[in-house]
Each structure stands twice: as structure tokens, then as C-alpha cells.
Amino acid sequence: MNVMISRLPYGKSIVHPSSMCPICGHKIRFYENIPVLSFVLLRGRCSSCKSKISFQYPLVEILTGICFLMIYSKFGISLLGLKMLIFVFLLLVIAFTDFFTSLDTENFECGVIPVVLTRGGMLAGLILSLVVKPELKTLINSFIGILAGGLIMWLPGFIYKLITKKEGMGFGDVELFGTIGAFLGYKPLFIILLLSSFLGTVVGIPVIAIKKDKNYPLPFGPFISLATIVYIFYGEALIKIYLNSIYGYGG
């Protein structure tokens, strides 16, 4: 995952060369590449040149471990569990790629979501949904999910552009919502959009206040991904709270 996050947005191969220190080129030996443990044992520094290893690596490793454990406890070892594992893997790669490229202002104007992840994701969503439930209905649901996801994200950006003449929403976010639709169908898209907008606002307002720049291009991908992961684990509870707040619907 860390290899994809560090290389895909720069157009580098994820196969060659093998992992090395970006500062001195020292080849990372297998025992220096054990998730979290190696970072701790190396005290966060390259064994050859002693330069600092990015916090990206242990952060991604810890969060992935937690998410995978949660998937196992919710879905067990099943086809649905496998589908969710791949989906969450993809969401985490997208979230971190968007986040870390947004920090790299030398190379990028704003966060980047590589299309290979979203287009590959839409295809994977369609196929894996069919693997879990091989019915025509599944295919249609997944396909409508892609269209609805794209539309729900593209439309606000389009209206924003009409009004302000500025680009407000990256197309990566549009495709990311298409990917979510492919995996989950169209039904949860609206609540995921609400939740990601809420998270984006809660985090975004202080960030913009600290940066003192109201045009600061905060990446939206990490919020969408986080909202989707929250939905996967706590979706039913969220819908209950949501309906309750609107209709006073007891449950």
C-alpha cells in the first residue's frame, strides 16, 4: 500500500525498483520492511544514512491493521468479507494518496487521486459484487451506483463552477464516488455524501482558519473515504440516528 501511495501519483512503477531509501538509495532489506515493527526497531531512521523515515509508513500500516481486523470481526472469512477487504484497501490507498500529494506542494497544486485506482476500483466493484451475489440485479445495482455516484459528486462542482467560475471539485472525487457506488450500490451514497461533507466541514474550517487562506485546496478524498469506512461498519446505526433526527422515528 505504501508503495502505491508513494509511487502512483508520480507515474512510477509499483514493481520496479524494489524499496529503497529515497535519500541515499539504500536497498530496504526484508527485515527492515516489517510493518510498524521495523519502524520502531530502526527508531524511524534509515539504517544506512540515518535520515528520518516519513510518518506516512507507520501511520498507514497501523490504520490498515485496525481496519482489516474490524472487517474480520464484522464479516468473518466470507466472500463479502473479501470484497470489503479489497474495498477498504482501495479507500485507504486513495485517501492517503490524496492527502500526501496535497502536502507535496512542490509537485502538485492540490491532492491527486490516480485514475488507475478509481477506474480499476469501479471495475473491481462491479466484478466483486457479482462474485458475492451472481444475479442480474447485482449488476444493475452496481452499475446504477457508478452513475449515481458520479452524478451526485459532479453536479455540485458543476453548479459551483457556474456560479464562481472556479474549479471547486476535482474529477478524482467524482470518480471516487463512482467507485463507492460500484461496491455499495446507489442507496448509501447520499448518507456517505452527508457524512463526508460534515467531516470535511468540521476539519476544514479550523484548517482554513490556521492557514488564513479561504482558497486553501483541502483534499476531499480522505473525508469521502473515511465516511465510507464509517458507513461500512456503523451504517445501520447511522441511518437510525438520521431518520430519528428527521422524523422522530422511534427505533
Ligand SMILES: [Zn+2]
Ligand atoms: Zn538512507
